[in-house]
Amino acid sequence: MNVVITGASAGIGRAMVRTFARKGNAVLAVARREDRLAALSQEVAKTQDATVHCLALDITSPGAPQILFEEAIRVFGKVHVLINNAGMSPYQEFHELNYGHMCQILFLNIQALTELCHLFMPHMLDHGEPSHVVNVGSVGGYAPLPRFSVYTGSKHYVRIFTNLLYHEYHGSNIQVSALHPGGTLSEFPELAGQRVKEFAQKNMMTPEQVAEKAYPAILKGKRVIVPGAINKLAVLMGKILPFPFAIRVMEFIYDQNLEQTVPTYPIYDPGEKPAIHTKG
Numbered sequence: 001m002n003v004v005i006t007g008a009s010a011g012i013g014r015a016m017v018r019t020f021a022r023k024g025n026a027v028l029a030v031a032r033r034e035d036r037l038a039a040l041s042q043e044v045a046k047t048q049d050a051t052v053h054c055l056a057l058d059i060t061s062p063g064a065p066q067i068l069f070e071e072a073i074r075v076f077g078k079v080h081v082l083i084n085n086a087g088m089s090p091y092q093e094f095h096e097l098n099y100g101h102m103c104q105i106l107f108l109n110i111q112a113l114t115e116l117c118h119l120f121m122p123h124m125l126d127h128g129e130p131s132h133v134v135n136v137g138s139v140g141g142y143a144p145l146p147r148f149s150v151y152t153g154s155k156h157y158v159r160i161f162t163n164l165l166y167h168e169y170h171g172s173n174i175q176v177s178a179l180h181p182g183g184t185l186s187e188f189p190e191l192a193g194q195r196v197k198e199f200a201q202k203n204m205m206t207p208e209q210v211a212e213k214a215y216p217a218i219l220k221g222k223r224v225i226v227p228g229a230i231n232k233l234a235v236l237m238g239k240i241l242p243f244p245f246a247i248r249v250m251e252f253i254y255d256q257n258l259e260q261t262v263p264t265y266p267i268y269d270p271g272e273k274p275a276i277h278t279k280g
């Protein structure tokens with residue numbers, strides 16, 4: 001299959017690239033850091049009989065989803081799998097959140113993901129071959145995450161939107177899945193401004209574990225994929241506990257396991273952001 005994965009330079013996205021390549025799929029890996037993508041492509045070329053193409057692109061820049069779609073068609077002709085994985089959020093109360101970061105959460109976690117579905121799904125319907133769309137949400141789509149108000153809202157969007165896509169395209173050649181990871185040892189915690197205490201790290205999944213669990217579930221077309229027992233428990237809690245209880249439980253868990261530090265995401269100024277676009 002020909003697979004497009006966003007957020008492929010780190011964490012869960014990079015692990016997905018490795019997993020899909022190992023199973024013999026051709027991948028187009030998309031993220032902003034070109035050096036990271038090139039290193040990943042070379043690593044795969046050395047060890048596996050699969051090709052990883054790279055596209056260095058800020059998918060929130062104006063016109064970027066269209067650029068990504070056209071590049072995928074140029075490289076592959078037909079695309080069978082779209083994995084909307086790129087996502088971000090500082091770990092801060094709402095008033096602390098920088099305006100540029102707030103826009104970035106909305107543009108990346110919601111707008112870019114939706115636009116990419118809107119571009120790739122008609123193409124998949126047209127070619128008619130078995131296809132998959134995977135949107136990466138979070139357990140935060142079920143359980144309320146303290147100091148992540150905009151992020152949690154964005155992941156609720158991903159969950160509901162993906163459920164409805166699953167329903168609309170059920171029975172077509174496109175299988176739609178939402179992957180909802182929980183705390184994962186990627187770059188995310190440090191970028192977000194979280195120091196994860198040592199004992200908590202032991203209970204977190206690695207990106208590789210998330211990708212290994214997700215791969216067979218994606219191929220089966222599972223509507224909801226929640227990797228790991230602790231994450232399943234968090235989802236269950238979010239479903240059954242009334243909000244005032246759920247948020248207190250989550251605050252307790254976060255306070256026991258995390259310290260708030262300073263987010264290290266580059267600050268995006270919607271007025272000045274240059275479009276990054278190189279291909280290889």
Ligand SMILES: NC(=O)c1ccc[n+]([C@@H]2O[C@H](COP(=O)([O-])OP(=O)(O)OC[C@H]3O[C@@H](n4cnc5c(N)ncnc54)[C@H](OP(=O)(O)O)[C@@H]3O)[C@@H](O)[C@H]2O)c1
Pocket residue numbers: 006007008009010011012013030031032033034036057058059060085086087088108136137138139180181182183184185186187188189191207
């Ligand atoms: N880690 C967790 O605890 C956790 C928990 C629940 C859900 N998730 C979700 O899982 C997904 C993957 O997260 P992760 O933990 O793997 O995060 P990560 O390690 O921070 O990786 C994020 C990836 O997204 C890319 N990215 C960020 N902004 C981008 C942009 N504007 N354009 C293109 N690429 C962009 C980054 O690459 P560049 O910087 O090179 O662009 C990187 O490859 C996200 O949707 C996240 O919300 C993570």
